[in-house]
Amino acid sequence: MANERTALLAHTAYSITSESAMSTSGQQEPGFVNRGAHSATPRSLNTFFGVIVPTVLSMFSIVLFLRTGSSVSEGIRVLPQGYWYTVLYASIVLQLCLLVCLVGANMYSRTSFLILMVVTISLLTILISPLATGxxxxxxxxxxxxxxxxxxxxxxxxxxxxxxxxxxxxxxxxxxxxxxxxxxxxxxxxxNIWPPFVIIGVYCASLSAAMCSLIGASRILHALALDQLFGLPLAPAAITSQSGNPWVAVLYTWALVQLNFIAGLVTVFYLLAYAAVDLACLALEWASAPNFSIVVLLLLLLILHYRSPTSSWGYISQALIFHQVRKYLLMLDVRKEHVKFWRPQVLLMVANPRSSCQLITFVNQLKKGGLYVLGHVQLGDLDPVQPQYNFWLSLVDKLGVKAFVDLTLSPSVRQGTQHLLRITGLGGMKPNTLILGFYDNCVPEDYFLLDPAFFHESGGKSSEGDDFGVDLPSLQAHFPPVRNTECPRCLSAEEYVGIISDAIKMGKNVCLGRYFFQLEGERDAVKNDDMERSIDVWPLNLLQPESSSYVDVCSLFLLQMACVLNMSTRFRRAKLRIFLCVEAASGDQGWMVKEETLRDLLGKLRIRASIKIVQWDTVVKLHGGVNEPWSSKPGVAHTEGQPDGLESVASGAPESFLSGVNRLLLEHSAQAAVRFLYLPCPPADSRQSEQYLAQLEAVTRDLGPTLLIHGLTPVTCTEL
Known part of the structure; x- marks a missing residue:
């Protein structure tokens, strides 16, 4: 049994030190991996304990392995026995190991594989013999x-x-x-079915361990010679063959093992090692430390994986993740996309996180496992954006959202947004939906002063930095204060509407979020979880009453997004309500037909929602029959990329009509958690941008958290 402990200790020492020592030599032999300067562990230890002790242990373990055969069995004695016979047999086996190691690592690997096959057969006979032997x-x-x-x-x-x-x-x-x-x-x-099988397996295992120790000790001697730690006596060990095999170091090791000069010295080393282990166990006993088990070990590994501090050694997990992500991104073929597997892949443009944190956390619930990117445009052409990434990534960690960050430098916000829409993502993971904050005159609140994530429980600001050196004061200092009423806007109405038009022309869905600073926080959501909350969907273009279609691409996209939100953790218990606007002139029969059609559609799409019938005759009368969309005005070109069935807002809608639509929404959806409204196409003429935004502002005034959606992507499929 002592031989087994010797092999384990020597092999462990070799595994820990030999690869690191090789990495300092600047050369490597085929079959061995050079792991770079970061793996040079012995550099951090002293020479005695980090290099000399493992080398001597590796050499001495060869002698012990070569003598294991004489103590394995007393029943089989084919060859003559005696001290000098034992030396002869051990020398012959050592010569065999020497020949293998002199040839090189390739021969060693092939021999080891052959020995593995023999040992495997021996083990199989041990498992089979109790069943086959009477x-x-x-x-x-x-x-x-x-x-x-x-x-x-x-x-x-x-x-x-x-x-x-x-x-x-x-x-x-x-x-x-x-x-x-x-x-x-x-x-x-x-x-055993054939008793020599056991002896063959034992000798083959000993031979493999002896070759392992011989080749390991020779590589350590070679690295020591290259580092010139022992000067001229060890200098010839630096010589290698053309293939990189340190054959002189192999001869050094063979000579030391054959002459057995190190037996007395290695005994002292083993005694010191065992004494250190005994003292450590005694210290644990005195300290009343609990015994470790497999469960505790697994818990420690998990804690180290998730809570390990940042180090300069690098992370092997990142290399493995990179390899897997690259492989699966190549397999994610855009030509194999199907509507059944569609999910939101969102680019949320953020001007200042101080006023957008609620919208950021909301979109995190809306993404449904899809791609989520926070985009930001830095105005200018000289200021680099790379140093800002750490602050944005720390913000993502602080808010607990699963999002990427993409920053760009551009002379205008519109041009920068175009860049991000084109280049954000990789392969099949590219944004299909653009989300913007609403363009109005509301004075935003500084969310950094309200969110508990930015404070200690005691009430003071947190000054603890993260693993990458970003603390809360630095984070707050990086992002500018929120805009007040006197500050000029960095984005004009024409440019804002132009961004919406650009996204539609590029085939992207567009969402505008308003009043999301009023969205209840996570703690309030937990407190009010028992209260009846609802997600309200108005799938009709409310600014075009004469458009009776509520099952076009945009309307179905609204239903899909609302359903996705309803499946999220935070809004799982909210009730999904769909409002169907009808007129008295259509009669009860017409209402029933529309309701039945919508209910049948919801059944096919497996959307669980209640249908609310809303009469809006009084609102329609205020419209006055105005049905002149932006794109049909003389001298104005039609909006490119606008598919059939997507209506534009009428340019001449009366103010009374807009107020009537707003009152209708307030009457039926005032208590909703979130509202989904139909976003009409923007005007093709940039001079009408302010009027377009004014109409959207009038319709959504004082509604609370509202998402206006213009969908271009087909998201429904009734085929099996």
Whole structure:
């Protein structure tokens, strides 16, 4: 048993030190991996404990392995026995290991594979033999003392319930069985289908370990020679063959092992190692430390994985993740996209996170496992944006959202947004939906002063930095204060509407979020969880009453987005309500037909929602029959990329009509958590941008959190 502990300790020392020592040499042999300067562990240890001790242990373990055969079995003695015979046999085996290591790492790997096959066959015979071998008796002989020999008769019964029951009781204490188990390490030979299988397996395992120690110790000597730690005596060990094999170092190791100069020294090292382990266990006992188990070990690994501090060593997990992500991104073929697997992939443009945190967290609920990117345009052409990434990533960590960050530098917000819409994402993961904050004259609130995530529970500001050196004061200092009424806007109405038009022309869905600073926080949502909350959807273009279609692409997109939000954790218990606007002139029969059609559609799409019938005759009368869309005005070109069925807002809608629509929404959706409204196409003439925004502002005034959506992507499919 001492031989097994020796092998384990020597092999562990070799595994820890040899690769690191090779990395300092600047050369490597085929079959061995150079892991770079960061893996040079012995540099952080002193030379004695980091290099000399493992080297000597590796050399001495060869001698011990070469002598294991004489103590494995007392029953088979084919060759002559004696001290000099043992030296002869060990020398022959050592010569074989020397030849393999002199050829190089390729020969060593092939030999190791051959030995692995032999050992595997030996193990299989040990597993199969109890089933194939019948009951038989044999004699056990061993030395009981200095002058007498003990002989016992033993019986092997195979798998037998009576034997098992007796062995579990007092019968196990019989003297003959206890020798068999404690003093005859080769007892598996006696029940094997061919007894030499066991001896062959033991010798092959010892040979493999001896070659491993020989090649490991030679590589360490080679690295020591290259580092010139011992000067001229070890200088020839730096010589290598053309293939990089340090053959002189192999001869050095062979000579030291053959002459056995290190037996006395290595014994002292082992005693010191065992003494250190015993002292450590004694210290744990005095400290009353709990014993470790597999469960505790797994918990520690999980804690280290998720809570490990930042280090300069690098992260192997990042390399593995990069490899897997790249592989699966290449497999994500855009040509294989299907509407059944559609999900929101969102680019949210953020001007200042101080006033947009609620919208950022809301979109995190809306993405439904899709791509989520926070985009920001830095105005100018000289200020680099790369140093800002850490602040934005720290903000993402602080808010707890699963989002990427993409920053760009541009002379205008519109041009920068175009850049992000084109280049954000990779492969099949690219944004299909653009979300903007609403363009109005509301004075935004500084969310950094309201969110508990930016404060200690004691009420003071947190000054603790994250793992990348960004603390809260630095984060707050990086983002400018929120805009007040006197500050000029960095974005004009024409440019804002132009961004919407650009996104539609590029085939992107567009969402405008208003009043999301009024959205209840996470803590309030938990407190009000038992209260009846609703998600209200108005899938009709309310600014075009004469447009009776509520099942076009945009309307279905509204339903899909509302359904996605309803499936999120925060809004899972909210009720989904769909409002169907009807006129009295259509009669009860017309209402029922529209309701049944909508209910049938919801059933096919497996959307659980209640339908609310709303009469809006009084609102329609205020419209006055105005049906002149922006794009049909003389001299104005039609909006490019506008698909059929997507209505534009009428340019001449009276103020009374807009107020009537607003009152209708307030009457039926005042208590909703979130409202989804139909966003008409913007005007093609940029001179009408302010009028377009004014109409949207009038319709959504004082509604609360509202998302106006213009959908271009088909998101429904009724085919199996």
């Amino acid at each position: 009951p038989h008796s044999f004699t056990i002989t061993h030395q009981c003392g200095s002058n007498r020999t003990c002989v016992y008769n033993a019986i092997y019964t195979g798998f037998n319930y009576t034997t098992l029951r007796n062995n579990l009781g007092r019968e196990l204490q019989c003297e003959g069985l206890v020798v068999l188990l404690t003093q005859d390490y080769g007892f598996f030979q006696r029940i």
